[in-house]
Amino acid sequence: MAVFTPITSEQLRDWLQPLNLGELVEFKGIASGIENSNFFVTLKQDGTNTDYVLTIFELLTPEQLPFYLELMQHLAIKGIPVPRPFADKNGTLFRPLAGKPACLVSKLAGSDTATPTPAHCASVGRVLAQMHLAGKDFNGTQPNLRGLDWWVMMESRVAEFLPDKIADLLRDEISEQQKFAQTAQYQSLPSGAGHCDLFVDNVLFATPDEPAFIDFYFAGVDKWLFDLAVTVNDWCIERSTGELLTEHFHAMMSAYHAVNPLTDADKAAWPMMLRAAALRFWISRLYDYYRTREAEMLTPKDPTHFERILLSRRAAHDNFLWI
Numbered sequence: 001m002a003v004f005t006p007i008t009s010e011q012l013r014d015w016l017q018p019l020n021l022g023e024l025v026e027f028k029g030i031a032s033g034i035e036n037s038n039f040f041v042t043l044k045q046d047g048t049n050t051d052y053v054l055t056i057f058e059l060l061t062p063e064q065l066p067f068y069l070e071l072m073q074h075l076a077i078k079g080i081p082v083p084r085p086f087a088d089k090n091g092t093l094f095r096p097l098a099g100k101p102a103c104l105v106s107k108l109a110g111s112d113t114a115t116p117t118p119a120h121c122a123s124v125g126r127v128l129a130q131m132h133l134a135g136k137d138f139n140g141t142q143p144n145l146r147g148l149d150w151w152v153m154m155e156s157r158v159a160e161f162l163p164d165k166i167a168d169l170l171r172d173e174i175s176e177q178q179k180f181a182q183t184a185q186y187q188s189l190p191s192g193a194g195h196c197d198l199f200v201d202n203v204l205f206a207t208p209d210e211p212a213f214i215d216f217y218f219a220g221v222d223k224w225l226f227d228l229a230v231t232v233n234d235w236c237i238e239r240s241t242g243e244l245l246t247e248h249f250h251a252m253m254s255a256y257h258a259v260n261p262l263t264d265a266d267k268a269a270w271p272m273m274l275r276a277a278a279l280r281f282w283i284s285r286l287y288d289y290y291r292t293r294e295a296e297m298l299t300p301k302d303p304t305h306f307e308r309i310l311l312s313r314r315a316a317h318d319n320f321l322w323i
């Protein structure tokens with residue numbers, strides 16, 4: 001369903017050749033993706049079969065891809081559990097396949113969880129902190145392309161579809177976030193390469209203590225605290241209301257803090273950062289809902305989920321949970 005670009009064995013064999021990773025045994029499309037075409041690929045080298053993941057990029061441009069792939073390569077080399085992209089002998093990480101850029105990465109063990117426990121939250125918090133620290137010497141500079149400028153641009157494209165009260169909420173939150181981004185407090189927060197979309201469907205677990213992060217194609221340089229807020233807003237919530245679950249929250253935050261300590265400045269910025277993280281996905285879901293792209297064959301994700309989360313974080317602004 002979500003293989004937007006079909007390929008033949010011949011095309012794939014030719015494409016794989018410069019990677020020198022062995023003979024093609026089999027490949028099959030992965031149904032669950034919504035952004036790219038993904039395939040599991042099995043290659044045989046010296047009598048041993050190894051599984052990989054092939055991604056054909058449907059929307060990302062060759063200008064954007066080096067940041068994502070080089071970040072994954074950097075993190076994987078440092079031992080962070082993320083897919084490792086394979087380069088040809090010239091160091092090239094992506095090449096055209098069926099007319100679109102494509103790359104091959106390592107296949108990670110495990111599966112995602114629909115019902116995160118505090119133990120899952122703790123391990124995700126720990127590895128997120130390790131990932132932030134491991135990215136400190138990564139030299140890519142591409143910003144989070146789904147940041148404040150993008151929110152402002154998208155607001156003008158979705159507001160016309162919304163009832164007045166909801167459009168007012170959207171406009172008001174963007175304006176609050178613009179003011180927040182100008183503060184010395186915001187600007188003093190540490191930034192670096194972040195995943196920026198570390199939702200439950202982007203983490204695979206071999207065991208609850210061994211998370212692996214996939215799908216880095218919204219990654220970018222942003223405040224570390226924003227990345228943590230995005231993660232908390234999806235992992236530590238009661239799904240139907242969006243309210244934070246205290247035990248899940250403390251498990252994730254304490255585990256993050258133990259590796260990459262949070263400061264008083266982080267605490268002061270936290271309520272606005274949780275709101276920013278909710279706003280980012282509210283806007284992208286509104287955009288997908290009202291302006292679904294042509295190639296999209298899946299049902300757009302529910303924007304009202306993040307409207308509820310935003311309202312909940314605004315209501316808790318002066319009385320928020322912290323570690």
Ligand SMILES: Nc1ncnc2c1ncn2[C@@H]1O[C@H](COP(=O)(O)OP(=O)(O)O)[C@@H](O)[C@H]1O
Nearest residue numbers: 030032033034035036053083106107108214215
């Ligand atoms: N490196 C990987 N190792 C193991 N499974 C993977 C890997 N990359 C993707 N997958 C599988 O493919 C599915 C879709 O991948 P994803 O990157 O989330 O696609 P999309 O960005 O299009 O939503 C994931 O849910 C996972 O099951």
Ligand SMILES: N[C@@H](CCOP(=O)(O)O)C(=O)O
Nearest residue numbers: 034035197199215281285301
């Ligand atoms: N996590 C986002 C959508 C991004 O899609 P992904 O499948 O590439 O993670 C959301 O839930 O709105």
